[in-house]
Amino acid sequence: MAPLLEIRNATRHFATQGGAPVTALDGLSLTVADNEFVTLLGPSGCGKTTLLRAISGFEDLDSGDILIEGTSILDRPAHARPVNTVFQNYALFPHMNVARNVGYSLEVAGVSGAERARRVAEALELVGLGGYGERSVRQLSGGQQQRVALARAIVARPRLLLLDEPLSALDRNLRQRMQEELKQLQHGLGISFVFVTHDQEEALTMSDRIVVLDGGRIQQLGPPEDIYFRPENAFVARFVGESNLVTAHVLSRSGEEGLLEVAGGARLVLSGDRVVPGIDATLLFRPESVSVASGPEAAASEPGAAGLSLAGRLTQSSFTGSDYRLEIDVPGVGPLKATVRHLAQSSSGGLAPGEPVALHVPSAAIHVLAGPPA
Amino acid sequence: MSARKPIELRQKSVLAGLLAAPTLFLAVFFAGPLGLMFIYSWLEPGLYGGVEWTFYDLSYGRIFGWADTRYEKFDPVYLEIFLRSVVLALQTSFFCLLICYPAAFWVSRLGERAKSLCLFLITLPFFVSLVVRLFAWVLLLRPTGLINQFLIGLGLIDTPLEIIFTETAVVIGMVYVFIPFMFLPLYASVEKLDASLIEASGDLGATRLQTFRKVVLPLTLPGIIGGSIIVFIPSLGNFIVPSLLGGAKVVMTGNLIEQQFLSARNWPFGAALGMTVMASVLLLLVVYVRLLGRDEMPAARIRSSEGG
Ligand SMILES: Nc1ncnc2c1ncn2[C@@H]1O[C@H](COP(=O)(O)OP(=O)(O)OP(=O)(O)O)[C@@H](O)[C@H]1O
Ligand SMILES: [Mg+2]
Numbered sequence: 001m002a003p004l005l006e007i008r009n010a011t012r013h014f015a016t017q018g019g020a021p022v023t024a025l026d027g028l029s030l031t032v033a034d035n036e037f038v039t040l041l042g043p044s045g046c047g048k049t050t051l052l053r054a055i056s057g058f059e060d061l062d063s064g065d066i067l068i069e070g071t072s073i074l075d076r077p078a079h080a081r082p083v084n085t086v087f088q089n090y091a092l093f094p095h096m097n098v099a100r101n102v103g104y105s106l107e108v109a110g111v112s113g114a115e116r117a118r119r120v121a122e123a124l125e126l127v128g129l130g131g132y133g134e135r136s137v138r139q140l141s142g143g144q145q146q147r148v149a150l151a152r153a154i155v156a157r158p159r160l161l162l163l164d165e166p167l168s169a170l171d172r173n174l175r176q177r178m179q180e181e182l183k184q185l186q187h188g189l190g191i192s193f194v195f196v197t198h199d200q201e202e203a204l205t206m207s208d209r210i211v212v213l214d215g216g217r218i219q220q221l222g223p224p225e226d227i228y229f230r231p232e233n234a235f236v237a238r239f240v241g242e243s244n245l246v247t248a249h250v251l252s253r254s255g256e257e258g259l260l261e262v263a264g265g266a267r268l269v270l271s272g273d274r275v276v277p278g279i280d281a282t283l284l285f286r287p288e289s290v291s292v293a294s295g296p297e298a299a300a301s302e303p304g305a306a307g308l309s310l311a312g313r314l315t316q317s318s319f320t321g322s323d324y325r326l327e328i329d330v331p332g333v334g335p336l337k338a339t340v341r342h343l344a345q346s347s348s349g350g351l352a353p354g355e356p357v358a359l360h361v362p363s364a365a366i367h368v369l370a371g372p373p374a
Numbered sequence: 375m376s377a378r379k380p381i382e383l384r385q386k387s388v389l390a391g392l393l394a395a396p397t398l399f400l401a402v403f404f405a406g407p408l409g410l411m412f413i414y415s416w417l418e419p420g421l422y423g424g425v426e427w428t429f430y431d432l433s434y435g436r437i438f439g440w441a442d443t444r445y446e447k448f449d450p451v452y453l454e455i456f457l458r459s460v461v462l463a464l465q466t467s468f469f470c471l472l473i474c475y476p477a478a479f480w481v482s483r484l485g486e487r488a489k490s491l492c493l494f495l496i497t498l499p500f501f502v503s504l505v506v507r508l509f510a511w512v513l514l515l516r517p518t519g520l521i522n523q524f525l526i527g528l529g530l531i532d533t534p535l536e537i538i539f540t541e542t543a544v545v546i547g548m549v550y551v552f553i554p555f556m557f558l559p560l561y562a563s564v565e566k567l568d569a570s571l572i573e574a575s576g577d578l579g580a581t582r583l584q585t586f587r588k589v590v591l592p593l594t595l596p597g598i599i600g601g602s603i604i605v606f607i608p609s610l611g612n613f614i615v616p617s618l619l620g621g622a623k624v625v626m627t628g629n630l631i632e633q634q635f636l637s638a639r640n641w642p643f644g645a646a647l648g649m650t651v652m653a654s655v656l657l658l659l660v661v662y663v664r665l666l667g668r669d670e671m672p673a674a675r676i677r678s679s680e681g682g
Contacts, residue, residue: 057576078576091574095592103577108588152578 002070099133121363264332289365539621563597
């Protein structure tokens, strides 16, 4: 069976005044299955909005195709596509009350008054705004407007809902609550969501699959765990979560395992296809995988533990409430980040900038990237 | 709360100070003459202009069709003139709207510089005297004028069209004169229209016609009504266009009033005509305000669309 949404080789350039054309979409291909929550994640200007607008019918493609259940929808005008959008600024009709806003798609489709009222009430109930129908949309708070926009987009039960940064205008608490509600709603309705955000935490929390975009191209596509723990390249590693990237030369390989040497002389053993003798590999590890010990005696590497052991000097330490965030300068490697729960006990009771420290990263927490660091 | 009092008081006195000058000016130079006109309209005309200070309701009687003191012979000649003026003013508003509405959309889609240029061009006619511009229209419309010569030259007509000194000529002239008055309020409301609302409507399945009926039209209605009123009122009282382009054949209320004051020297009758026109215009304004006050009329845009 054909997937719900399929994008084939979508390409779109924009002419700029007096400059080279901007490539907003660069041969992008993507499929979205039924009842799937897919997030487009990427920095500003990477083409997220352009892709959504191409799907909803407000932007043309230079080349490529967009299919819904195997049928191209490119020649259909926006109003004839089985897709609804939640706009970033909500785009509620200011001259209509909440109920008429929500019932708009039913009204233009000619659904009778009683049936319409029933479905509007149902949709409002679903987003937690039961009884708000008669209110003017101008009297609603930002979060309530957001819910009205959501109710309006789902009332006609589209197969696919597009959401362009719908939560970006909300404050932190409301945002987290809406993230959960959206996820539940998507699951309950069985509608596929294509959700745009440039907030990586939001993407990780909500998605079945994440599409990381940069420069109109897919950098990586996969479930949140893959994106976070096994990024394909340095862009994804840097964009999603905090990361340490270290270059290591592969000295030799025996069987499954290779021996690598990091600048500065530290050696470690790693397994995997990407460890090919003679190349420079890029190693990624997250700050929370780094354990830190203090004192000059600890600075000597622990020979027993498998993984990467380094010695350096603490340059910065800040307390975030739940953790300490440390920055450590390792000669030959550069600054590395570490997040630790408790500062390792030293005789003085804490770590001060300038103190020598020892780092250790277990092999299991080290991921080898496909390419060199960007 | 008492701590805020002095500030409120000061703000109020500043406001009062600012408003004092225009209030005084209007009281002396607008309300004064208006009151005088109202009184004059109920007085007997003097033999050589001016008024006799005796009560006299025949001026209004004449307007509503009874020219004699006993209200027996009904002759609605002035009502007809008034109605014709209303019809011509309505036609003027309508054609102005027809021309300006699409134009306002077109201009609102232009770049910033082209927009300012267009707005400047719209006001450009004000730089030339109205009388000069209307004489140019005489040259265009008369039997040997440019338009007729052009049409004859093309072989579309044999004999010149009789346009000049007809109601058509008056409407053409008034549309020409009042286009800027229609355009500016219309443009203001079209420019404010949020393009994402049009997209949202399409996204929700509305055809272009449905989007126009349900979103574009209601949201630009204040501009349409405002522009129409601003055109309708002065065209109802206009006398320059009918006297230049309508010749002696098309008499409008404005001409009538002008004649009463300047040639017939019947000030009370002129005043009564003026009062009647003003009363009907005020009535129209009340209807307009009522219409605007209705629940579903957009006064301000929603908070979010300003921030997003
Ligand atoms: N109508 C347009 N004309 C010219 N360039 C455009 C147009 N629309 C988008 N672009 C360009 O295309 C690129 C992608 O834009 P797009 O709006 O898709 O980015 P985005 O990923 O949604 O960014 P953001 O997170 O800031 O919303 C940008 O470089 C942008 O400048
Ligand atoms: Mg965007």
